[in-house]
Amino acid sequence: MSKLSLINVNSFKFVVIIPAAGSSERMRSSSFSLSSSSLSNQNGPLNKNPVFRRQQVLPKQYQIACSKPLIYHTVSSFLRLKWIDYIIVLASPELLKKMDELLSSLAKQQQKRFECIAGGTTRHRTIKIGLEHIEQKKLQPDYIIVHDGARPLIDERNLQELLTECYQHGAAGFCCDLTSTIISVHKDTSTLNEVLDRSKYLASETPQAFRSNLILDAYRKCTDDDLDYNTECLDLVKRYTKFDAKLLPVDPNLYFKVTYRKDLFAADNILKEHRNILLHCDFDCDKPFINYKFIKQLKDDLVANFADVKYFSDSVKIKNLVQHSPGTVHVLLHYCEHWNIVLEQNLAAYEHLVYIVVNSDKDNVELTNGASSSLLKWSKSVISKEIKNFYLIFTHAKNLDQESLRIRNIVVYLSKELPVEVSGQTFFI
Amino acid sequence: MSKLSLINVNSFKFVVIIPAAGSSERMRSSSFSLSSSSLSNQNGPLNKNPVFRRQQVLPKQYQIACSKPLIYHTVSSFLRLKWIDYIIVLASPELLKKMDELLSSLAKQQQKRFECIAGGTTRHRTIKIGLEHIEQKKLQPDYIIVHDGARPLIDERNLQELLTECYQHGAAGFCCDLTSTIISVHKDTSTLNEVLDRSKYLASETPQAFRSNLILDAYRKCTDDDLDYNTECLDLVKRYTKFDAKLLPVDPNLYFKVTYRKDLFAADNILKEHRNILLHCDFDCDKPFINYKFIKQLKDDLVANFADVKYFSDSVKIKNLVQHSPGTVHVLLHYCEHWNIVLEQNLAAYEHLVYIVVNSDKDNVELTNGASSSLLKWSKSVISKEIKNFYLIFTHAKNLDQESLRIRNIVVYLSKELPVEVSGQTFFI
Numbered sequence: 057m058s059k060l061s062l063i064n065v066n067s068f069k070f071v072v073i074i075p076a077a078g079s080s081e082r083m084r085s086s087s088f089s090l091s092s093s094s095l096s097n098q099n100g101p102l103n104k105n106p107v108f109r110r111q112q113v114l115p116k117q118y119q120i121a122c123s124k125p126l127i128y129h130t131v132s133s134f135l136r137l138k139w140i141d142y143i144i145v146l147a148s149p150e151l152l153k154k155m156d157e158l159l160s161s162l163a164k165q166q167q168k169r170f171e172c173i174a175g176g177t178t179r180h181r182t183i184k185i186g187l188e189h190i191e192q193k194k195l196q197p198d199y200i201i202v203h204d205g206a207r208p209l210i211d212e213r214n215l216q217e218l219l220t221e222c223y224q225h226g227a228a229g230f231c232c233d234l235t236s237t238i239i240s241v242h243k244d245t246s247t248l249n250e251v252l253d254r255s256k257y258l259a260s261e262t263p264q265a266f267r268s269n270l271i272l273d274a275y276r277k278c279t280d281d282d283l284d285y286n287t288e289c290l291d292l293v294k295r296y297t298k299f300d301a302k303l304l305p306v307d308p309n310l311y312f313k314v315t316y317r318k319d320l321f322a323a324d325n326i327l328k329e330h331r332n333i334l335l336h337c338d339f340d341c342d343k344p345f346i347n348y349k350f351i352k353q354l355k356d357d358l359v360a361n362f363a364d365v366k367y368f369s370d371s372v373k374i375k376n377l378v379q380h381s382p383g384t385v386h387v388l389l390h391y392c393e394h395w396n397i398v399l400e401q402n403l404a405a406y407e408h409l410v411y412i413v414v415n416s417d418k419d420n421v422e423l424t425n426g427a428s429s430s431l432l433k434w435s436k437s438v439i440s441k442e443i444k445n446f447y448l449i450f451t452h453a454k455n456l457d458q459e460s461l462r463i464r465n466i467v468v469y470l471s472k473e474l475p476v477e478v479s480g481q482t483f484f485i
Numbered sequence: 486m487s488k489l490s491l492i493n494v495n496s497f498k499f500v501v502i503i504p505a506a507g508s509s510e511r512m513r514s515s516s517f518s519l520s521s522s523s524l525s526n527q528n529g530p531l532n533k534n535p536v537f538r539r540q541q542v543l544p545k546q547y548q549i550a551c552s553k554p555l556i557y558h559t560v561s562s563f564l565r566l567k568w569i570d571y572i573i574v575l576a577s578p579e580l581l582k583k584m585d586e587l588l589s590s591l592a593k594q595q596q597k598r599f600e601c602i603a604g605g606t607t608r609h610r611t612i613k614i615g616l617e618h619i620e621q622k623k624l625q626p627d628y629i630i631v632h633d634g635a636r637p638l639i640d641e642r643n644l645q646e647l648l649t650e651c652y653q654h655g656a657a658g659f660c661c662d663l664t665s666t667i668i669s670v671h672k673d674t675s676t677l678n679e680v681l682d683r684s685k686y687l688a689s690e691t692p693q694a695f696r697s698n699l700i701l702d703a704y705r706k707c708t709d710d711d712l713d714y715n716t717e718c719l720d721l722v723k724r725y726t727k728f729d730a731k732l733l734p735v736d737p738n739l740y741f742k743v744t745y746r747k748d749l750f751a752a753d754n755i756l757k758e759h760r761n762i763l764l765h766c767d768f769d770c771d772k773p774f775i776n777y778k779f780i781k782q783l784k785d786d787l788v789a790n791f792a793d794v795k796y797f798s799d800s801v802k803i804k805n806l807v808q809h810s811p812g813t814v815h816v817l818l819h820y821c822e823h824w825n826i827v828l829e830q831n832l833a834a835y836e837h838l839v840y841i842v843v844n845s846d847k848d849n850v851e852l853t854n855g856a857s858s859s860l861l862k863w864s865k866s867v868i869s870k871e872i873k874n875f876y877l878i879f880t881h882a883k884n885l886d887q888e889s890l891r892i893r894n895i896v897v898y899l900s901k902e903l904p905v906e907v908s909g910q911t912f913f914i
Contacts, residue, residue, distance in 0.1 A: 231670070238667060238687070239660065239686065240687065241660070247732065248720075248732060251723075255714070258667070258669065258670065285684070290668070309747045315664040316664075318738045318748075321750055322748065322750045322751045324750070325750035428861060462906070466906045469904055469907075475898060478907070483910055
């Protein structure tokens, strides 16, 4: 694939259809029953974290992973791609208002690029409504991309490869190897009937891409039976337009569908690895005190654990980035010659901040009782409307070699998990 | 299923075969490449937590989830069932020594009940070696259970239902609905060939159970081609003994197979929900100070978030339990009339402890600088060989109503995650 010369996405018009009108019976029927106490608490802060089992009431596309509903991640993944012209999200009629609310913060900046409308009773009926909407609005895209709401990540390079194959073949989709053996059972006895040869079959995933006229044609021609019972767009296009989609293998960690509670845990972690991390250093001390080995190791650890890490030692640049990257986790390493310089910091511009203070005070290696008490109070007071998550890690330059691994582990841990539960806490190392 | 009268498992002899000799190419080929720094650190404490991406070197059954290798969880799940007579773990020859080491702590107590031996080049060849071993050792079980090493949980009731069906049908297995559409492609062009009707097929999972003579017979009769390319024990038994296995639907969150990195995240979280939690209260104060509403809410929250929660207010009982349940997380709620009583606590018997101190000192609602500093130092000093994870949450009785939710969230969070990174820290609420 790497040798493939990609189409120029700026030469074409792309519309994305995201069917998200399902009721997710399979997730709701998960075996772990909710106690009454957990139901009554469903709006509490625990909902921020899928570690807690309190959010199994809404369909899966509304479930929280990495601090936001899955559908929010899905839509913003597409909005990040400037060459995507329009996105249509289809919600169930009774949850349309909720969907609008969830996506409202995206809508403020991007309202000309996406829209939520009511979907249908099955996946194919929902997609058909999306296609009809494209025609009514005279959007006239060259290509239509169909993607499930419960697959929250999109990789740009990968999507462009799909579109390049679609350009050549008329339709294209992603596939993965099967992990379980596929069987059929006798309906009456539930005993084994047939075992498929696993090596001959694949699992079909989304996104899928289509030349507009082909998918519009296929959905115009297909039957009510297709709309009610079929599950595969590529199949409708094959049967009604005679175009055989190209299938591309894809990393199963990228586009897997969230169906069960276990998948939500997986999505939560994979999304956390894709947080934007910005490492910034601030040196309020003389050069000889700075432990460059520690900085390099910290950077390496962040790079090993996150997909997108940027490093700055320039305070001006970071100010700009603070304003333009919502959701970014800032790791600020601050050398200072006296602990009380910390109390003067203005941190209002940050959203998520892991603040590592290295005290390089030669005369006072041990903090006084009053100092630790002041730092504890200060770090609690920092939590504000601006800063959603704040953690203070306080150490002395003399401890940095011995405690290097421990500090780096805490930084990676906090940056990934952003635990609201311990936000505002001070960690003395 | 709930009406089924189960067989008496004590009347039969059961041997479990766990094929764990695979190389997990699919997990190793995950797209996220490891940086050199992460490889060099692979034995560091980060390996304790799959949140960190540093453990993708060994096959999946050796990967860490919930603090232990998957295979450790799998084997101990079976060892917990006293009616299981013998367990045979099959490792790849080159990793047999490592497997022995990993399971050595289980072996100390349970060596008569399990054994690690070298497996074969394919799953079926490995199972065949296990079956031959059963015959050589003259174990003569009534039933043989086959279970994958990378499925770390076993539910007793569920397994007994499987064995009851096996008693009636000769063979039985678990199955789940398919979540993706199954397709086949033309080998030469990678274009869509066939789309299966998803509603007619199921995914086959393990554990599977067999009458001994049937599975022994099937593996004696099957061909080299079967041993090299087939993936389904139920299929061999069907073809060579004419017994059609009974298939039981099962919660997909219970027996899913860890194949990719995403699945490891899922397993990690599901296993954490199955930690044993023991809530214990200790009242060093007058009754009127005790906030029973808080205790009830804390208990409810733990029950809502963990599968196994026990509650004690009796200090004698807890001492016994400390000695007998390795891995248990103790949540100790301690009311005391002066903060320095905390420093006198002997906590050596605990392994994982979340220690909530409610200060009911009427005269000093605010801690002095010296007090908070002493508590910080003390909680760091508590970490010892005995206590692996220790967290101190310190609050005043007067804050308990207002901060109730925050404290409960921290307790649930720490009990579930047991983050080694912040072990020894004090959280002042």
